[in-house]
Amino acid sequence: MKREELKKLARRRIFDIEIWPAGKPIDELKEELGLPDLARMDTNENPLGPSPGAVKAMEQAIRHVNFYPDGPCLRLKRKLAGRLGISEDMVAFGNGADSCIRMVASAFINDGEEVVMADPSFPVYSIFTRVMGGEEVLVPLKDYTHDLQAMKKKIGPRTKLVCICNPNNPTGSIVRKAELDDFFRDLPSDVIVVLDEAYFEFVSDPQFPNGLDYLREGRNIIVMRTFSKLYGLAGLRIGYMMAAPEMISVLERVREPYTVAGVAEEAALAALDDREFIDRVIRNNEKSRNLICRELDRLGLDYVPSHTNFLFVDLKTDARKVREALMRRGFLIRAGTAWKLPTCVRITFGTEAQNAAFIRALEEVLGGGR
Ligand SMILES: Cc1ncc(COP(=O)(O)O)c(C=O)c1O
Structure with a gap:
């Protein structure tokens, strides 16, 4: 079938969506570059590996993959709910937070409805909005941070969801409690707030709001978190969302029957x-953040204060060229081209050794060593 014919058959906005850029498999890239190792500082993964406790649990669980998993992940629901002080009917799991975002979009967005989101922010909100034929309403960041007042002004009769990424990916910035309180004040009752807290556990700012407080207040909110970052389980794909029981019961209707693998539930x-x-991950992250920020200060580079496991830096030069040069030296980082910020990069913190070597490589590259 020809592309033009397929365009007529596909859902309305499918051809507006780019295929997610996957890049080369890491081993192929290493071979091509002739490098024994590549530090993956481009996708906000955990540099310390997976939780050893999870690895042990997976070694056992792998023996049972002939069985389908427990679809709703009841044991994990109970454990997590107990930890967080909410009831078990307030949690639902997905194949990563990505899949939770897809579930929210599938459950709530009708053709032509609007989703307000920051720009740049996590691109998956926009993708699943389009999949459902919705319209994304992009609100530029202000000083690299969500402009909640401007976002609120964009809420209209067709608005279904507002996505707030806190901390924000790619900038690592946060909105504080007072701002979020203000945002929720007089919010129309038919608008649902999706609060994406994928990096929640890395934040130490005392004024950082906890999404669960808004949930407990009875707000229309869905809070998302993940096992990909803090727990080092990005490759397993398990994330979760928390909302009022009635909201969860809507979301559970669009869940794939066995979306989370049994191995992933055991690992989680x-x-x-x-x-x-x-504790080790959080300590390493804080140390990395302090070291890299101190070194960038020394190099006179501007960055956005980070509340996450990555840092957004304005290199004031063509970021793609710097990225290429760093890749040849064994470091992968993300260039800001896709965010329309071509002089910026996003750097995920590495291990202590990777961070130190990365700074040396960056200094060399910026000093003209392309
Ligand atoms: C803000 C944000 N939300 C959600 C996700 C998706 O997480 P998961 O790996 O659980 O799908 C990411 C991953 O990078 C993210 O940065």
Whole structure:
């Protein structure tokens, strides 16, 4: 079938969507570059590996993959709900937070309805909005942070969802409690707020709001979190959302029957108990953030204060060229081209050794060593 014919058959906005850029498989890239190793500082993954507790649990669970998993992940629901002080009917799981975002879009967006979101922010909100034939309403960041007042002004009769990424990917910035309180004040009752807290556990700012407080106040909110970042389980694909029981019962209707693998549920159960690893990840992240910021200060580079496991930096030069040069030296970072910020890069913190070597490479590249 020809592309033009397929265009008529596909849902209305499918051809507006770009295929997610996957890049080359890492081993092929290493071979092509002739490098024994590549530091993956481009996708906000955990540089310390997966939670060892989770790995142990997976070794056991792998023996049972002939069985379908428990679709709703009841044991994990109970454990997580208990930890967070909410009831188990307020949690639902997906194949990563990505899949939770898809579930929200499938459950709520009708053709032509609007979703207000920041720009740049996490691109998956926009993708699934379009999949459902919705319209994204992009509100530029102000000082690299969500402009909640401007976002609120964009809410109209067709608005169904407002996506707030807190902390924001790619900038690592946060909105604080007072701003979010203000945003919720007099919000129309038929608008649902999706609060994406994928990096929640990395934030130490005392004024950072906890999405669950708004949920407890009875707001129309869906809070998203993930096992991909803190727990080092990005490759397993497990994330979750928390909302009022009635909201969860809507979302559960659009869940694929067995969306979360049994191995992933077991890993997540164990990861929640892996306190030693959790503490180590947070300590390493804080150390990395301090070191990289100090070094960037020394190099006179501007960056957005980070509340996450990555840093958004304005290099004031063509970021794509810097990215290429760093890749040849064994470091992958993300250039800001896709965010229409061509002089900016997003750098995920690495291990202590990776961070130190990265700074040396960056200094060399910016010093003219292309
Ligand atoms: C803000 C934000 N939300 C959601 C996700 C998706 O997380 P998951 O790996 O659970 O699909 C990411 C991943 O990078 C993210 O940055």
